[in-house]
Amino acid sequence: MKLQDLTVKQFLEKTAGNEPVPGGGSVSALNGAISSSLVQMLANLTIGRKNYTDVEERMKKNAGRFEEFRMHFLNDIDRDSEAYNLVFEAFKLPKETDEEKAYRNQNIQEATKIAALVPMEIAERAFGMLDLIVETTRKGNKNAITDGCVAMMTCRTAVLGALLNVRINLGGLKDAGFVQKLTDACNRIEKETEVKEKELTDWVKTQL
Amino acid sequence: MKLQDLTVKQFLEKTAGNEPVPGGGSVSALNGAISSSLVQMLANLTIGRKNYTDVEERMKKNAGRFEEFRMHFLNDIDRDSEAYNLVFEAFKLPKETDEEKAYRNQNIQEATKIAALVPMEIAERAFGMLDLIVETTRKGNKNAITDGCVAMMTCRTAVLGALLNVRINLGGLKDAGFVQKLTDACNRIEKETEVKEKELTDWVKTQL
Numbered sequence: 001m002k003l004q005d006l007t008v009k010q011f012l013e014k015t016a017g018n019e020p021v022p023g024g025g026s027v028s029a030l031n032g033a034i035s036s037s038l039v040q041m042l043a044n045l046t047i048g049r050k051n052y053t054d055v056e057e058r059m060k061k062n063a064g065r066f067e068e069f070r071m072h073f074l075n076d077i078d079r080d081s082e083a084y085n086l087v088f089e090a091f092k093l094p095k096e097t098d099e100e101k102a103y104r105n106q107n108i109q110e111a112t113k114i115a116a117l118v119p120m121e122i123a124e125r126a127f128g129m130l131d132l133i134v135e136t137t138r139k140g141n142k143n144a145i146t147d148g149c150v151a152m153m154t155c156r157t158a159v160l161g162a163l164l165n166v167r168i169n170l171g172g173l174k175d176a177g178f179v180q181k182l183t184d185a186c187n188r189i190e191k192e193t194e195v196k197e198k199e200l201t202d203w204v205k206t207q208l
Numbered sequence: 209m210k211l212q213d214l215t216v217k218q219f220l221e222k223t224a225g226n227e228p229v230p231g232g233g234s235v236s237a238l239n240g241a242i243s244s245s246l247v248q249m250l251a252n253l254t255i256g257r258k259n260y261t262d263v264e265e266r267m268k269k270n271a272g273r274f275e276e277f278r279m280h281f282l283n284d285i286d287r288d289s290e291a292y293n294l295v296f297e298a299f300k301l302p303k304e305t306d307e308e309k310a311y312r313n314q315n316i317q318e319a320t321k322i323a324a325l326v327p328m329e330i331a332e333r334a335f336g337m338l339d340l341i342v343e344t345t346r347k348g349n350k351n352a353i354t355d356g357c358v359a360m361m362t363c364r365t366a367v368l369g370a371l372l373n374v375r376i377n378l379g380g381l382k383d384a385g386f387v388q389k390l391t392d393a394c395n396r397i398e399k400e401t402e403v404k405e406k407e408l409t410d411w412v413k414t415q416l
Binding site (some may be wrong): 003004005006007008009011012013015016017018020021023024027028030031033034036037038040041044045047066067070074077132143144145146147149150151154156159160161164165167168169201204205208 | 212213214215217219220221223225226227228231232235238239242244248249252255274275278282285351352355357359362365366369372376379400409413
């Protein structure tokens, strides 16, 4: 059964338990899904309102994009947990002989790369949603402005939480080029996300 | 049907729709529930591990407290949406005669106070969880340190998101004493939350 098909209550019971998955990676993807839903609502609450006819077409387009984002993020909830399991399985491989050790190490390295790349993709996806959230919140229905702001905060968690899961996996990798490339991407995305979130939340506060 | 009994997918479909609830207030409560679950997992992954016997009792106690927090936050998801609906119903009251107008205005004021007090309670609940998250993350299983950090970020959204919903409701209230009291509480909690979150996330980054 897919994690997205558990009830909210069940999903959180499963999270709270003594298994490492679903953990922070899946929760980051969930935050992306929450964010896209909330800002889609804001777009929907703008469409068809008389004071917002000038942004109507744009809001329709954005609503459609947020819907797509949601579908991706919902699948990412499972993908992140599956990637973690790959690493877990690799660690369980036999390590008696030198050959077994070499095979196991290679498997761990490969699985860990995937476990870094999946949250990297989640972080980049969420990062790619930030400007759309800003636009929708600034131009959308003023009555739902706080929903846009909460969407921004949950998107920040999606980005930064996923990046933490990239970084912790990079710690176990020997491919220095791979590690450097992803570390650079992490640093850039992290910084820009904090700036974009602060700009929007500061602005929203001036509107309340 | 309670919102917590919808599947994750259904809850988000409902959020994304063109009704204002569930919105940012319920999502803030959901973030509190997510946060408590994730940090409970971290406590659970610490209990029974040989390198963490000195914090074992503390982790058991914390795990129990996070479980209680989760139950409260799950109910808050519905409570916030219900509070919003009270305001919505009050606005629909008749306003033909002076008597009707006065009755409607009084109802709007009372419902709006509730719609401010419910997220205030959610914000205070989440705020009350911050120090426990810090302790559990700093002393708990190092392998799950990023989960503690993601729990901190989602708890920040629970606090700040709920406070936005307090503030937007305060804008419609005439009771200046009530407004001042809650505004002061908002300002204090908001500031401390940002500080606590930054401290922990900065520290976690030094541990990766």
